[in-house]
Each structure stands twice: as C-alpha cells, then as structure tokens.
Amino acid sequence: MVMADGGEVEGNVGGLPLADLTSPLVLALHEYWARLRGSRKWPRKSDFDPAEVRKLLPYVTLEEIHRDPLRVRFRLVGTEQARFAALDYTGRWLHELPWHPAIIQDLLGHYRRLITLGEPIFGASRYAWSDGFEKAFEWGLFPLSKDDTDIDHVISIEDFSMIDRDRLARLLERQDRLHARPMAGGKDRPAFF
Template identity: 30%
Template structure:
C-alpha cells in the first residue's frame, strides 16, 4: 500500500520512516544493516522485527523480534524461515505485502487487522516495512516496525516476568 501522509501515521511508525530516510548512505541508495544502530532508536526496539531476504527462491528468515511483537503472539522465531513457521496461505499474504517492496526498493505500509496469526486480543495493527540493502540497491533485509491496538482492558503479559 502506498505510504499515507506521514502525519496520519502512528508516532512510532513516523519515527521509523524518518530514521530510515536519514540512514540512506546517498541519494537514491538504500541503507543497509551496516547503517542501522539500534542505539539510535531505542523507543522502536520493542516494536521492531527484521527479516533477512533470500532470493531464488524468495524466502524470509526472522533475524530479530522485539518484545511487543512477541507479546502479540507472533509465531515467527529468530533464526527460522517464515516457510518453516507459517502455512502456504499465510505465506502468500506475506509475499503480497513484501514482494513489491523488494522489487521497488520502497517502503510499504499497512493498517488494519493482522495478516499473520497473533493473539485474538490484537484488534488491529499498523506496520511499516522498510527495505535495506547492504550494497545500496538489492534488498537483502527488511526492517519492520509494528504498533498493536489491543482489546479494551486487555494488557499483554510481560515476557520473562
């Protein structure tokens, strides 16, 4: 989905997009993992998740899952490929969202009900997927930030607590 006006985005999503734009190493170049230092955006870390991109065939491996993403019941696990975790129908939805981002090298944004399985208490979410390329052009990593809206009165459990 095309990006909405930045002012229509959740503040966490705005922060992620602005930071991604600042990380770009030059005009027309995508930032790579080498340009991303989590210390620069500590407020994003709980909502952040990263996917390594493999081409031929196109696959995604979970590199990092923030605590809020885990609390929302994400099934993905660090180190596993998404096709090892999700069924074919779910993977097709993921591909529909991420493939254009990989082809165009442009962010993708979505707001609505979850596409991936989450806890039933997750009423909606807002996500931005930001392409990253170690060589500046070929997307090899996707930095995602997701903000969750919960059922009224429900609070996610604290991990490790």
C-alpha cells in the first residue's frame, strides 16, 4: 500500500474463507459464537457473556442493525478499536462518523452481505493512515438475533495484534479488489476506517 498525493491511499478490503484466517482472536470469537448458537440459526445478544471472552473485548464492537434503510449503530467499541480509530465511537451511527464515504459504503456492503448470507463473514484489510502508519488486520462479523428470524445485532472483531504479517500480505496480494481511498484525516490527523 502506498500513500498517494492529494491525501489518497490505496486500501485493500476483502473477504476471506474461515480456513485462510490466521488471527487467533477472530478464530476464538468464531468458536465462541458457534457454541452460543448451538442448534439455532443465530445466537441472541443476551447469550453473549463478556466474561467468557475477556481477552477479546478490546478488539470487539457490538453493532445494532436497523433496516429500511440499512443503518448501523455502534453500541459498544473495544478499547483497541477506539485507539486504532483515534475515536471512541460508542453510541454513534456509522453514517455519522468522520470517515470517508467510500469506506462507510464498503462497511455497509459487509453488513448487507452478512444479512443476505445469514452467516459470519471474514476478511483482511489494509489501510495507510495520513501519518504513514499501515493498519493491516483480519476481521470477522457475527450475526445475532433476538427472534431467530432477523439479524438485529452483530458482534465484530478486528485483530491488529499477532497477525502473521507475511501471510496476511500474501492473502491481501491475492485479492483482486484493490480500492483507492481518500484519507478521512488531514495532515496532522490519522485517517481511520
């Protein structure tokens, strides 16, 4: 990823099959989610016990899903999520965040895909911030439902730690979806997604 002139950055955002993930945190949340689900289509938000996944919490967000139109509200944002974003966006709507509109559309696309498929989705992403810091990570989105009919919440995780950077770089290079994204921040402020 190379920072371009004019505040633009090339970013790589794409889906991965579960088998290609290297993140122990994303894999651990998937295992926990599957255990909570049991024989149901999706687990309930009320099934989630933070004490059982304490080491994952800094990397987790809990989103509330609204439809017609699709909107996402962040109910909980882990400390590492807030630190990497340079913003605690707990309680905020995705469309209100100071992120570039193309990034917001990418994220809404992930939520639409999750709702359409009705199953967890996984991926790897890489962005460069305006200060030159490259943010590469693996992620997972896990559906929740209060009635086993509609997905009304999502537990997400982004793992910025302990990723096999060489393997992640190879996975990102294989992906054919390369996006150019203007930075959300200015010269003195990191852009974030």
